Amino acid sequence: MQTAVTIHAVRVQVAAWRKHGERVVFVPTMGNLHAGHVSLLEAAKQHGERFVASIFVNPMQFGPNEDFNHYPRTPQRDTGMLAAAGCDLMFTPDVAEMYPNGADLAARVEVPGISEILCGKFRPGHFQGVATVVAKLFNIVTPDVAIFGEKDFQQLVVIRRMTADLCLPVRIVGAPTVRESDGLAMSSRNQYLTAEERRIAPIIYRELTRARDALLAGARDFARLDALGARALEAAGFTVDYFCVRDRLTLDAPRPGAHELVILAAARLGRARLIDNIQL
Numbered sequence: 001m002q003t004a005v006t007i008h009a010v011r012v013q014v015a016a017w018r019k020h021g022e023r024v025v026f027v028p029t030m031g032n033l034h035a036g037h038v039s040l041l042e043a044a045k046q047h048g049e050r051f052v053a054s055i056f057v058n059p060m061q062f063g064p065n066e067d068f069n070h071y072p073r074t075p076q077r078d079t080g081m082l083a084a085a086g087c088d089l090m091f092t093p094d095v096a097e098m099y100p101n102g103a104d105l106a107a108r109v110e111v112p113g114i115s116e117i118l119c120g121k122f123r124p125g126h127f128q129g130v131a132t133v134v135a136k137l138f139n140i141v142t143p144d145v146a147i148f149g150e151k152d153f154q155q156l157v158v159i160r161r162m163t164a165d166l167c168l169p170v171r172i173v174g175a176p177t178v179r180e181s182d183g184l185a186m187s188s189r190n191q192y193l194t195a196e197e198r199r200i201a202p203i204i205y206r207e208l209t210r211a212r213d214a215l216l217a218g219a220r221d222f223a224r225l226d227a228l229g230a231r232a233l234e235a236a237g238f239t240v241d242y243f244c245v246r247d248r249l250t251l252d253a254p255r256p257g258a259h260e261l262v263i264l265a266a267a268r269l270g271r272a273r274l275i276d277n278i279q280l
Contacts, residue, residue: 001082001083001089002088002090003089003092004089004090004092005094007140010091010140010141011142013089014052017050022050023048023049023144024048024049024051024052024141024144025047025048025050025145025147026052026053026141026143026146027040027053028056028134028137028146028148029053029054029056030055030071031055031073031074031075031078031188032078035178035186036149036151037081038085040175041053041082041085043173043175044147045086047144047147048144048145050088051089052087052089052090052141053082053087053091054137054141056091056133056137057071057073058130059095059099059103060099060106060108060133061125061126061127061128061129061130061133063125066123067189071188075092091140098133098136106132107132108131109131109135111127111158114157114158114161114250114251115127115131115158118242118246118251118266119266120154121242122242122266127154127158130158131162135168138163138168143170144170145170145171146170146173147174148172148173149178150176150177150277151178151187151275151276153279154251156174157251159172183202184198184201184202185204185205185275187275189272189273190272190274192270192271192272193269193271193272194270197270197272200237200238200269201272203233203236204274205278207229207243208229208265208276210232211228211278212263215261220256222245222254225245226243229243229263238267239267239269240265240267241267241268243265243267244263244264244265246263247261247262248260248262248279248280260280261279261280262277262279262280263277
């Protein structure tokens, strides 16, 4: 595996691969890797010959009271995991490389509407930061395909919309959520959980599964399902941001006859903000 810390070095290497007609697949991450990230590289192998992963903790997508400075960083372990997974190039820029004029003064990419609902309502500006850094990374790496985890489902929808609206020649592929044995979606923020909180955390997946089963059985009172899920999480000790059934393609409130659905939840447990979803 090669490593690069500059935009120029990435472009030189990708250009060399393209001279040989090789397709480039890109997996952007914020590091502190786990098995879920490795699964993205495994998915990448179905779509090309060369694999690039970035590790960059993007300050633009963190709010003023969020965990940017304390976000877990494990560079040595991350390097080993990417190399073992078959990554060809690891790109680890610093903030000055990505934002030479500072993140506060950088040009920004806005995906209106869809960025202000759900997580966007509780994390103002978050998806503007996500769309901006992903657009920059796409322009640096120029991949044929980019892989994103479906656990961050709203992020995936925002990136698909941004890529289409900006006419970027990148195919966006979603990879299934990887879970612990008890159903908890793998996340770098799970390490914030205490032992007792970790015991409680899988209840999010349990309630999503319960709502899914109700929908598959024919339930279509979406507001009631939303309320039941939120109440169950609150009773278990979560502070609930949302629990809701939405249209899977647009994240709008679903119409009565809708069948392309996703159930999404975001809730806080101690220091951790946990998100998860199940698609139908």
